[in-house]
Amino acid sequence: MKAIHRIIEQAQKQPKRIVLCEAEDERVLAAAQLTYQQGIADIILVGNQEKIQTVAGLKGIDIDGMEIIDPKASELAGPFAASLYEMRAKKGMTQEQAKQEVLNPLCFANLMVKHGLADGSVAGAIHTTGDVVRSAIQLIGMAQGSKLVSSFFLMMLCQPFHHLKGGMIFSDCGLVVDPDEEQLADIALSAADSARSLLMEEPKVAMLSFSTNGSAKHTAVDKVVAASQRVKKQAPDLAIDNDVQLDAAIVAEIAQRKLPDSKVKGQSNVLVFPNLEAGNIGYKLAERVGGAVAIGPLLQGLAKPANDLSRGCSIDDIYHVIAVTVVQAQQGQK
Secondary structure, eight states, X not given: OOXXXXXXXXXXXXXXXXXXXXXXSHHHHHHHHHHHHTTSEEEEEESOHHHHHHHHHHHTOOOTTOEEEOTTTOTTXXXXXXXXXXXXXXXXXXXXXXXXXXXXXXXXXXXXXXXXXXXXXXXXXXXXXHHHHHHIIIIIOBOTTOOOOEEEEEEEEOSTTOSXXXXXXXXXXXXXXXXXXXXXXXXXXXXXXXXXXXXXXXXXXXXXXXXXXXXXXXXXXXXXXXXXXXHHHHOTTSEEEEEEOHHHHHOHHHHHHHOTTOSSTTOOSEEXXXXXXXXXXXXXXXXXXXXXXXXXXXXXXXXXOEXXXXXXXXXXXXXXXXXXXXXXXHHHHO
């Protein structure tokens, strides 16, 4: 079974309340209809109610049963403004600014998650990644014990021509530009957790480099090795390779020659890239040349799930990210 099908089945077992703040976009509404009708999520639409209903009517999208909240007419606007002011006053926000900001659907949606009125949010079909991530960090906050919010892609390799089959986690491919060794370790630990939650299997982590097991000497390699050692101290039972080239990370025969003592043994399901440049190039090569399906960028390290979309996203992209967000919310409750 494809990893995304397992995620959808898991979401259907315990649907969660997912808030969508770009509900005037027909792609978002169509994805909301799919997820709601398939019992994946209870959908909350945030935006101008008249516009939402008009778009749904024109496009033949059924939104019956979904809650629609217009921030400008909601009784929550006052309490949310007070909460926002309390959170951001030290950063210079005034009470009047807080009152105006909560009318922004993105802000309103994340405050719903913050206060437990929704279990997760999905945005990015219209908003930039910077806006989505900034709002999530400021309003939802960091997970306990997390020092960093990073991103990952769920990569699906399910075509007959794929040598590797199933799902993989690629991290970080969209957010942290040049992580130091501590940040890289945090990314690896978060990515391992994401693999447990979404791939529903034990993570096997490859800390990617242009070196395998010390074959090259460079400060860039030193960073990867030091990050790996940090991970091993925090998660001694985790299967992880220190510094490893991509071929040794995913080809068992090459791993046997280059890393005979590896716990991963060339069967990585989590690839941790040394910097954003490598990660962004890597996932796009896998997608555009390798024919993988890329779901994301998804966020890890937040107190509650809030995920990003590409502004060029399709209905299926949004549908899949909503399903992922539900499963993350389920895991967060545990």
